[in-house]
Amino acid sequence: MHTTVGIVGGGPSGLLLARLLHLAGVDSVVLESRDRSYVERRQRAGILEQATVDALRAAGAGARLDAEGLPHDGIELRFAGRAHRVDLPGSADGRRVWVYAQTEVVKDLVALQRAEGGPLLFEAEVRAVEGADTGRPVIHYTHEGREQTLTCDYVVGCDGFHGVTRTAVPAGARTTYERTYPYSWLGILAEAPPVYDELIYAHSERGFALASMRSPAVSRLYLQVPNGTDPADWSDGRIWDELDARLALHAEPGWRLKRGPVVQKSVLPMRSAVTEPMRWGRVLLAGDAAHIVPPTGAKGLNLAAADVVVLARALAHRASTGSDELLDAYSDTCLRRVWRAEHFSNFMTTTLHTDPGQSPFDTRLQLSQLERIASSPHAGAELAENYVGLPLEPR
């Protein structure tokens, strides 16, 4: 089998890339190792930036997002027992964010690809990508128990942080910059109404907490926990008590969250990583395959979407004009945005979490920074502008 663009991975980046290429008249094949229901149910991101929403709409994947997504114009920071609201559109040229779960984005894109796109193979596990430095790279994969090959003009690795495509770039030609954090998140999905109509990011001496949502009836809540935490050690009651303690405001003594059945519970480590360059010969990397961020800035899915918008345009340009100009610029174009998001995600993470080795001096610095955000329109606007994300076309 041969295709113009072989896409490894059917997560948000692979699916959106396939859709954008289809609309540009460029053929592709998507190979996804998991089955459809696994990919559609994997609980992950919840916040879409304005630019991501615009890209999904332009891809024809905006109908359910517009009907069911929840636009948000602010986030609340809680620290030292008080609350401060960061206004988003007021500080970021009218841009806002949407609560619309990654599971729903994936379902919408899978349905579109199945209805009108090229091949999307589930349970097709890529073993290796070869020939990045030739004119015809090859993907080796297993499907329905058989070894198969797919020759391509280009291969795009959309296969996430643990993917195999990155290794098609010789070790000497790539550099990975990374940081791991000394804490993890315990995340739950609960059949309980959200705490509040906006997201709450809480700094507390007991550790960080985040109150998010999936719908007016379903909450998504996170607690900072030590690395290596076993979710089984956290009963539902213990989780709710801890959320109450970390989200509490001095002005509302005795306040408690509305509780409900916990339907999903998991622990996730926090890591930052960037692999450079994002292109080597005819192999390109996009989304988590090239970079990951700790989730405190809500940037991962949005970076993935931004990468593939830039890449689809470059591949379409190459198909229609034969020019490599935009493909040559792909890595540098994306990395500028990626490093901004890496910085912001690191800033949000280190400002809001309690490092196990943290001194009282460090805590004072965090509180001073949060106080600055709450009292200076400039500091608040800096946070807002980063949170809603940069426009896709840099000014």
Ligand code: RFL
């Ligand atoms: P994905 O989603 O990891 O998809 C990669 C796909 O590749 C497949 N695959 C292979 N297929 C074939 N052969 C192989 N050898 C393969 N190896 C892997 C995998 O099965 C998978 O389907 O990467 P992609 O598409 O780049 O998308 C990235 C996003 O998923 C990720 O950045 C976000 O989920 C990060 N993230 C968040 N991002 C946001 O923008 N806003 C948020 O609010 C947000 N919250 C989060 C998050 C990530 C979280 N976790 C679990 C890491 C919250 C959490 C809890």
Ligand code: PHB
């Ligand atoms: C989520 O709703 O899952 C979510 C929201 C904001 C974040 C991270 C995750 O920063």
